[in-house]
């Protein structure tokens with residue numbers, strides 16, 4: 001049977017590469033983005049495109065209604081924002097902080113609440129939350145970037161919590177650092193290509209069963225410290 005993957009923020013960057021690779025592998029790709037009419041690169045892949053703003057609960061509810069009863073083997077919570085330019089001590093944009101938490105933390109959680117039934121009736125039963133090593137408390141000894149870091153630290157906790165709450169339903173929940181990737185967010189100097197990042201994450205997902213649920217992993221499959 002054909003496997004299906006739902007990807008958020010699939011119109012560019014890492015999300016677009018997920019859509020490209022899973023489509024090339026013959027998966028049914030449910031590619032979600034805020035502005036389908038402007039998603040030229042995604043449209044060229046010939047995948048199913050659905051409108052979705054993960055920061056808008058009504059948008060998530062509308063997609064849930066459109067996909068009732070459809071098995072989703074893999075949910076890739078990829079959509080994310082960097083939090084903007086004012087996130088240093090003494091120079092915090094609180095509105096941006098709120099919006100970043102809504103997108104990077106509430107968004108993935110709301111997606112899981114909305115689609116857990118679709119995931120639980122699938123064969124794959126996997127959720128991949130695209131986090132960041134910048135959310136790791138152990139890994140960092142520098143300051144700054146309060147907004148982005150706190151949103152991803154919170155996402156890591158949400159991922160771990162979900163791994164416990166969804167264990168009885170057989171759902172595997174993984175948090176990933178995709179590497180520092182060449183995208184609009186990562187910039188042109190990043191050392192990892194979207195292709196290598198997504199290949200690594202896909203390979204790791206394919207190797208991870210329920211026993212790995214709750215893990216925080218680098219894109220190459222190695223464990224990361226919380």
Ligand SMILES: NC(=O)c1ccc[n+]([C@@H]2O[C@H](COP(=O)([O-])OP(=O)(O)OC[C@H]3O[C@@H](n4cnc5c(N)ncnc54)[C@H](OP(=O)(O)O)[C@@H]3O)[C@@H](O)[C@H]2O)c1
Pocket residue numbers: 008009010011012013014015033034035052053054055056077078079080081103130131132133177178179180181182183184185186187190
């Ligand atoms: N690139 C890196 O080096 C790096 C490192 C660590 C972690 N990450 C994480 O990896 C993920 C992908 O990053 P990227 O580098 O591909 O970023 P990107 O190039 O900036 O793309 C971000 C994607 O998220 C979408 N998005 C943002 N807010 C959204 C919302 N409210 N609803 C739906 N979609 C939304 C964007 O859509 P629009 O086009 O509509 O804005 C875009 O498709 C993010 O979660 C990011 O935090 C990236």
